[in-house]
Amino acid sequence: MADTALAEKGVTAAMTQLDEPIAPAKLGRKRDHTRDPEILDAALDVLAETGYDGMTIDMVAARAKAGKATVYRRWSSKAELVVDAVACMKRNDLDVEHLPDTGTLRGDLVAMIKPRSIEDAEKKLQIMGGLVSMISRDPGLAEAVNAAIVEPRVAVNRTFLKRAIERGEIAADCDVETLALLSPSMASYRVLIEQKPVDREFLLALIDGVILPAVGLKAP
Amino acid sequence: MADTALAEKGVTAAMTQLDEPIAPAKLGRKRDHTRDPEILDAALDVLAETGYDGMTIDMVAARAKAGKATVYRRWSSKAELVVDAVACMKRNDLDVEHLPDTGTLRGDLVAMIKPRSIEDAEKKLQIMGGLVSMISRDPGLAEAVNAAIVEPRVAVNRTFLKRAIERGEIAADCDVETLALLSPSMASYRVLIEQKPVDREFLLALIDGVILPAVGLKAP
DNA sequence: TATATGCGGTACTGTGGAGTTTCGGATCTA
DNA sequence: TAGATCCGAAACTCCACAGTACCGCATATA
Numbered sequence: 001m002a003d004t005a006l007a008e009k010g011v012t013a014a015m016t017q018l019d020e021p022i023a024p025a026k027l028g029r030k031r032d033h034t035r036d037p038e039i040l041d042a043a044l045d046v047l048a049e050t051g052y053d054g055m056t057i058d059m060v061a062a063r064a065k066a067g068k069a070t071v072y073r074r075w076s077s078k079a080e081l082v083v084d085a086v087a088c089m090k091r092n093d094l095d096v097e098h099l100p101d102t103g104t105l106r107g108d109l110v111a112m113i114k115p116r117s118i119e120d121a122e123k124k125l126q127i128m129g130g131l132v133s134m135i136s137r138d139p140g141l142a143e144a145v146n147a148a149i150v151e152p153r154v155a156v157n158r159t160f161l162k163r164a165i166e167r168g169e170i171a172a173d174c175d176v177e178t179l180a181l182l183s184p185s186m187a188s189y190r191v192l193i194e195q196k197p198v199d200r201e202f203l204l205a206l207i208d209g210v211i212l213p214a215v216g217l218k219a220p
Numbered sequence: 221m222a223d224t225a226l227a228e229k230g231v232t233a234a235m236t237q238l239d240e241p242i243a244p245a246k247l248g249r250k251r252d253h254t255r256d257p258e259i260l261d262a263a264l265d266v267l268a269e270t271g272y273d274g275m276t277i278d279m280v281a282a283r284a285k286a287g288k289a290t291v292y293r294r295w296s297s298k299a300e301l302v303v304d305a306v307a308c309m310k311r312n313d314l315d316v317e318h319l320p321d322t323g324t325l326r327g328d329l330v331a332m333i334k335p336r337s338i339e340d341a342e343k344k345l346q347i348m349g350g351l352v353s354m355i356s357r358d359p360g361l362a363e364a365v366n367a368a369i370v371e372p373r374v375a376v377n378r379t380f381l382k383r384a385i386e387r388g389e390i391a392a393d394c395d396v397e398t399l400a401l402l403s404p405s406m407a408s409y410r411v412l413i414e415q416k417p418v419d420r421e422f423l424l425a426l427i428d429g430v431i432l433p434a435v436g437l438k439a440p
Numbered sequence: 441t442a443t444a445t446g447c448g449g450t451a452c453t454g455t456g457g458a459g460t461t462t463c464g465g466a467t468c469t470a
Numbered sequence: 471t472a473g474a475t476c477c478g479a480a481a482c483t484c485c486a487c488a489g490t491a492c493c494g495c496a497t498a499t500a
Binding site: 026028031035061066069070 | 473474475476477478479480
């Protein structure tokens with residue numbers, strides 16, 4: 001993922017000499033690709049702490065215990081590094097494959113409230129916050145943010161709601177898309193503007209005070 | 221030239237021995253305070269377009285057709301200018317005094333959907349977006365943003381909900397605070413992350429698809 | 441009139457960060 | 471081995487911007 005641009009560059013250089021598309025006859029020390037994720041993780045840390053404009057390549061390199069040249073050898077600019085870091089964030093994502101399936105909408109929603117998951121989500125929101133002002137200027141970044149941070153969460157909620165519709169727990173004509181966006185939206189607002197934590201209490205209030213009533217269910 | 225400078229230096233040195241610590245006797249041309257709001261408005265425009273870090277004092281001065289020195293004579297730094305600009309934004313705010321009172325919660329909420337109001341809110345959200353990464357580092361700015369952008373909107377919704385409770389239209393135990401935050405939160409998310417417009421359709425979907433069902437009401 | 445300040449405009453200074461280069465050393469291929 | 475490329479580290483160039491200083495003019499007081 002990280003070396004895509006450089007690999008393409010190498011291929012292009014090779015092709016100009018009419019050599020094989022992929023056989024650049026590599027020479028010298030090989031690039032240590034185990035450092036890629038370390039640098040990307042460092043970038044995400046700095047991004048969450050200082051935002052895009054506050055982040056410097058030196059900070060990232062220092063945190064990853066790497067040289068600046070090592071960073072620039074892999075990503076040609078700060079913007080590319082950030083886009084790649086965000087795009088590669090899906091890795092430590094919530095398991096979309098084995099979601100909880102408790103038989104009730106509330107059970108499913110509440111089952112997603114885990115300290116680990118919350119902590120993870122909160123950092124992602126911080127990262128997103130540091131990118132807000134860039135999103136409007138870089139379509140590629142907006143795309144990456146959406147795919148890595150926004151959409152996964154929304155997809156989970158959408159799945160739960162559709163399941164509830166299928167088993168007849170809630171009405172089929174409720175606005176699934178808007179409801180799926182509800183908790184991510186309000187969590188973002190709470191973290192980035194109100195500067196309050198997204199804790200269990202808040203999420204339960206959201207589920208029992210808004211989402212369930214909105215689909216005609218009651219909290220136990 | 222050099223002679224003049226030395227002469228002035230001599231005069232100043234002489235006066236410093238007789239100068240009083242506080243000499244408020246105003247002299248010379250008066251500061252034109254009608255320029256203050258023009259500069260602040262220019263700052264808000266630039267802020268909405270480029271964000272805090274993208275904004276330069278030259279941009280603000282140029283848009284206000286003012287000199288940079290004129291800006292720095294009134295605000296000692298970029299940060300102070302921005303905080304003041306945000307704080308002084310309440311001016312063109314929605315009239316909190318004469319809110320609509322239609323007799324139903326839905327009527328009140330729908331009555332707030334005005335093209336002028338939407339346009340205004342959208343620009344405020346853009347400004348807020350440009351400040352997100354600063355909010356976490358400057359408590360004063362967080363305060364200003366909350367007072368100028370967030371709280372007014374929330375207060376309106378809170379008023380409508382409390383009214384509805386008082387007249388028995390909705391249950392008294394519903395979560396007013398969370399519900400009042402709902403539309404600002406989702407509107408922020410829509411503008412800043414999804415990059416979609418906060419149009420009448422979206423707001424109606426929010427009212428009829430989420431808020432009203434959540435308090436046990438139905439859309440007509 | 442003399443002096444002092446504000447005005448828009450322009451040129452300047454100082455700083456910090458993006459991106460480049462260099463260095464000594466390590467690791468690969470031929 | 472020899473040459474090429476990587477590594478971390480540090481020095482370097484270049485540029486944009488915050489903030490300052492000055493210019494010529496306008497407008498205030500005394």
